Amino acid sequence: MSWLVRISSSSNSHHHFFLSSTAMAMCSSFCPRIPNSLRQKPIFSFPRKPLFSLSFKVFSSQAPAPTNASANCISLNSMTIPLSDGSPTRVGFLGLGIMGTPMAQNLIKAGCDVTVWNRTKSKCDPLISLGAKYKPSAEEVAAYCDLTFAMLADPESALDVACGKQGAASGIGPGKGYVDVSTVDVATSKLINGHIKATGASFLEAPVSGSKKPAEDGQLIFLTAGDKSLYDTVAPLLDIMGKSRFYLGDVGNGAAMKLVVNMIMGSMMASFSEGLILSEKVGLDPDVLVEVVAQGAISAPMYKLKGPSMTKSLYPTAFPLKHQQKDLRLALGLAESVSQSTPIAAAANELYKVAKSHGLSDQDFSAVIEALKAKQ
Numbered sequence: 357m358s359w360l361v362r363i364s365s366s367s368n369s370h371h372h373f374f375l376s377s378t379a380m381a382m383c384s385s386f387c388p389r390i391p392n393s394l395r396q397k398p399i400f401s402f403p404r405k406p407l408f409s410l411s412f413k414v415f416s417s418q419a420p421a422p423t424n425a426s427a428n429c430i431s432l433n434s435m436t437i438p439l440s441d442g443s444p445t446r447v448g449f450l451g452l453g454i455m456g457t458p459m460a461q462n463l464i465k466a467g468c469d470v471t472v473w474n475r476t477k478s479k480c481d482p483l484i485s486l487g488a489k490y491k492p493s494a495e496e497v498a499a500y501c502d503l504t505f506a507m508l509a510d511p512e513s514a515l516d517v518a519c520g521k522q523g524a525a526s527g528i529g530p531g532k533g534y535v536d537v538s539t540v541d542v543a544t545s546k547l548i549n550g551h552i553k554a555t556g557a558s559f560l561e562a563p564v565s566g567s568k569k570p571a572e573d574g575q576l577i578f579l580t581a582g583d584k585s586l587y588d589t590v591a592p593l594l595d596i597m598g599k600s601r602f603y604l605g606d607v608g609n610g611a612a613m614k615l616v617v618n619m620i621m622g623s624m625m626a627s628f629s630e631g632l633i634l635s636e637k638v639g640l641d642p643d644v645l646v647e648v649v650a651q652g653a654i655s656a657p658m659y660k661l662k663g664p665s666m667t668k669s670l671y672p673t674a675f676p677l678k679h680q681q682k683d684l685r686l687a688l689g690l691a692e693s694v695s696q697s698t699p700i701a702a703a704a705n706e707l708y709k710v711a712k713s714h715g716l717s718d719q720d721f722s723a724v725i726e727a728l729k730a731k732q
């Protein structure tokens with residue numbers, strides 16, 4: 357079965373979208389964010405206990421022939437029909453670092469009722485002045501809110517904030533949801549899932565791909581896994597913070613996907629760094645290399661974005677180097693768990709470790725190039 361939907365944009369162009377049940381099934385895991393012209397109004401409230409939820413997948417006939425139906429899948433949002441008391445959903449946010457702050461800010465700007473907590477309380481203040489409420493512990497946030505997001509540094513902090521003393525698991529309970537958007541390993545995510553589920557609450561892991569700027573612009577990519585009903589419930593919130601979302605099934609799959617992606621990214625950056633250094637050594641202009649790379653098959657937004665500052669030895673922090681090294685370390689552990697050889701990632705990891713030993717942990721991960729300079 358399929359339907360044709362014509363949508364007029366402000367320009368002369370028309371987009372045709374087919375709603376197809378077959379294609380809907382094929383792309384059930386991937387939902388790019390809908391165009392602004394199709395987006396629902398900001399979420400000022402949605403039900404505490406959603407009784408009914410509906411989501412559509414839409415396919416553009418103007419895109420190239422879909423070799424993979426998911427490439428053309430657009431979600432019209434998981435629309436939750438407000439049949440309950442209609443009171444605003446209380447959204448908690450734990451962890452207000454480089455990523456957590458803009459993500460929470462986007463929820464507040466969209467009109468959500470947001471309550472924040474951060475280990476260093478001062479980082480809550482800008483959000484409080486934007487209208488957020490504050491609770492003095494993760495436990496109290498989880499007890500007060502219907503849905504709680506957590507964006508923490510690493511497996512240790514994610515586990516501590518979720519399951520430690522005054523952690524979220526102590527306050528959460530049936531009917532509530534916990535969404536961990538931190539980058540952690542599979543075992544940690546499963547452990548957190550176990551603690552949260554034992555309280556009767558739901559759990560979704562939802563690590564993000566995309567850095568500081570995509571977080572500010574609401575352009576993150578969510579790699580989710582866990583309770584599907586929680587995924588459906590939080591989809592409108594994910595769509596405020598992100599441009600697309602993947603639902604990957606069982607807990608652990610989101611964490612694993614994120615680690616694989618960041619393993620590739622860490623190796624790419626290390627390789628790019630070698631190229632920049634080598635080009636300069638043989639008398640070429642590294643800035644020209646950046647331009648050449650940008651125009652060819654190996655172009656990547658990351659090179660275009662970071663290359664010009666790397667050639668000036670500037671590394672304004674978007675993705676801290678210590679987190680990239682953590683992700684490589686965790687990805688190597690993932691590979692080892694299935695006896696997969698990852699020599700490139702292992703070599704890259706060593707380079708990031710050298711960079712850390714040079715005091716570059718809190719610089720952007722592109723500062724890995726300094727490890728190569730130090731080796732000369």
Ligand SMILES: NC(=O)C1=CN([C@@H]2O[C@H](COP(=O)(O)OP(=O)(O)OC[C@H]3O[C@@H](n4cnc5c(N)ncnc54)[C@H](OP(=O)(O)O)[C@@H]3O)[C@@H](O)[C@H]2O)C=CC1
Pocket residue numbers: 450451452453454455456474475476479507508509510512513516517537538539540564565566567568674675676679680
């Ligand atoms: N930056 C990026 O580009 C991206 C980062 N990520 C991932 O997102 C997560 C957060 O990254 P980012 O925001 O950059 O990191 P930051 O280092 O900026 O923030 C880390 C957050 O974790 C908190 N934290 C650290 N240790 C503890 C602890 N022991 N107990 C309680 N809270 C703790 C910090 O609190 P405090 O303020 O008190 O230090 C802070 O809120 C990481 O897992 C990272 O790998 C994913 C995609 C992109």
Ligand SMILES: O=CC(=O)O
Pocket residue numbers: 564565566567618675
């Ligand atoms: O985890 C980092 C990112 O840019 O994605």
